[in-house]
Amino acid sequence: MSTVATVPAGAPADAARHVRVVSRKAPVAFAVVTGLFALLLLLAPREGDTLFRFSSGTEVLSLPDAAVPGMVTAWVCTAIAAAVTAAAFTLLAAGRRVPLVLTLALALALLVGFLAWAGAGSSRDFSVARLVGGSILLAVPIVFGALGGVIGERVGVVNIAIEGQLLAGAFCAAVASSLTNSPVVGVVAAVLAGALVALVLGLFTITYRVNQVIVGVVLNVLVIGLTSFLYTQVLVPGAAELNQTERFGPVAIPVLSAVPVLGPALFEQSVLVYLMYLAVPAVWFAMFRTRWGLRLRAVGEHPKAADTVGIKVPRTRYRTLLIAGGIVGIGGAFYTVVSVSSFGEEMTAGAGFIALAAVIFGKWDPVRAALAALLFGFASNLEGALSVVGAPVPSQFMLMLPYVVTILAVAGLVGRSRPPAASGEPYTKE
């Protein structure tokens, strides 16, 4: 699908046409989105200026706030988006694929334009620092969940139980952290909880070769049932000792947190957020640049071949799955040792399913999946920011927006995504 430019001259005409059809999707999607936005501006014009606030008071160099005329900015952004679309069509005509940068540029242009439109005439401002910082906070569990999901599927085990692992992690982190008054112990407990769920998943899918989707779905229900039951029976009566966690406070990184605009948003966060910054490249490196990663991917793509060259398929799957479960567990700990200081029933509220969507959206690549997770975090955060400025759209539509965008993106940009070949297949040694 990505080899657009290299169609040999002598190739049959239908092959060339097939390639064209596949690659035309991105420019068309760009045009549709830009057109829709222009339509919105035409149908619902708004008066007044939009305030963007860039400083949060703690940086070395603070930029002044910017008040821009709302509609003009929105139209300028539309023009930029149209230019990007035109560039995409030019690339298409030249037979080249649309790079990711162009997509990001379009998304940014439309986003700024949308904010300018929505905030026009409001006396409140958009704090860029708050927009970014809040998005990252909301994305943390999804990123960890998506990383675990990517690793699991790359080794050949579909992990629908991300939700359960997050919830188990949150629960165990709450209890352990409350008992010991140490958030670090909470995170360790969450890692173990996530790995324990992964162990059960592995036991049933690898050893007993039960359908992986079944086990994943059922494990979610099991963990929801267990944690809710224990919450009502044990945590509520003993809330003081068992459900009152010690939380991680924000830690400012000396130099980086003083960077203007984004410094405080990115580098005045809790330890788990920094762990996330490290985890994404670490997982990418481990998966694509180490022997461990090569073996893992071999087992996920072609277990028989891996077995033939002496890689122990079940053992590799078990070990990798446990690591993945531990990573998801960290995301679960985020709920109870960073976000809030107590566990609540079903507090993950579907984040595991969003992470699952991020895995597929990110095409089973750790970095792309993490970016997709960030997008979801940003989208959930946007609603809060827009309600502050009193956006002209009913809040339900704002809340709906990220999911609509995801569908458009999945249908328009991602298209037919190919999972690792042996993902979901139990392996039976011949």
Next chain:
Amino acid sequence: MSTTGPDDRRTGRPADPPQPPQDAAGEVEVDAATPGTERARGLERASQGPADPRWPDAFARMVSGSWAVSIGAVVLAVLGGSIMIALTDEAVREASAYFFSRPGDTLGAIGSAVGGAYAALFRGAVWDVRADDAATAIRPLMNSLTYATPLIAAGLGVALAFRAGLFNIGGQGQILVAAAAAGWVGFGVDAPWPLHMLLAMVAGIAAGALWAGIAGLLKATTGAHEVIVTIMLNYIAFYGLSYLLATPGLLQAPGSANPRTPAMQDSAIMPDLLGPRYNLHLGFVFVLIAVAFVWWLLNRSTLGFTFRAVGENPAAARVAGMDVPRATVSVMLVAGGLLGLAGTTQVLGQVTTGFGSDIDAGIGFDAITVALLGRSAPLGVLAAAILFGAFKAGGSVMQASEGVPIEIVLVVQSLIVLFIAAPPLVRAVFRLPQPGPRQSGRGAGGRARRTRKEVSA
């Protein structure tokens, strides 16, 4: 993922009972040998051994068959639930403090906690032993069937998609959209009784079908993964319904600030089946019809055959001349319609006094478990949904009378599905004989061993 839905279980249909029970192992064993060779091996095994192998063989089949496994799974799950109840019970904890001086107290406390909980579950789900007359005593059973009604329809929808290799997580959204459409017709349109109810049902079913159809259409045309799209559609439906419910003039009840609809008109409500004593409504009959319809569709119709073929192997189906994208769209339409029926029975049968955005009551996700427990077969879904309905009805009574949180029901339910899906584990726990092909299914080694044994015999 989409290529390996739980529908890989070739033998998951109830329509072929004559298969030897060894196939029960193959049902969840994607890589197990094909039924044909299993049967051959069964014969091979039957032909060896003592002079008259029939009775030992029959016994072996009985205890290694799927029924024994199912019963074993339920026993294990109930045991797991008992442990949870015993561990968290106040009286048990107090008594266990002096366990070594008077162990009887602890055991007694465990007995009364666990026994009381399950007795209450039974009382709330099947037969109220404390009732004065049989008509009142049977009421819990009717409650269970009422709770099962939407689960049956929703489970069918998920199961049908499974059979075509699609994972429909979007039950919640489809139920919500259907509830909105059926509800709007139910209170906003004036018509005489059967017509009005049928109109509302059609509206609901069509809405659910279209909502799921979006996912099918996107999958067929652009290849967008149905798991993502259906999850996203859940959220869109939820917020969309929230908007409709919060906006006067749309779905919100006039003169109210609550995000709830007005009550359904009497002419749209599904009447009680067995009189006002029981809340079982006409929707139960409709979902039974749906069960028959889905059975016919899957086992007797060309379209259903296409669904199954696409689910088993889309590449082979395409080569055989089937229109895979078309099948994808059609199966999602039908599946969404079934989930729409679930939403309709909720609105017109269960919660007729006006509903909020929680009308789906988790049925969309329960339906996945129901479909899995029912092995994606219509009759299996029927049985699984009735079991889950019974748990739901009994669980609330248990919570009210014994103080055991209703979530224990979720634990027991999920354990049942988990154990049923792994027959070798259940057999190992109960020391039931493992059927021959399962052990030798590992490959040529097992077969070689068997051959050697035959030679030595």
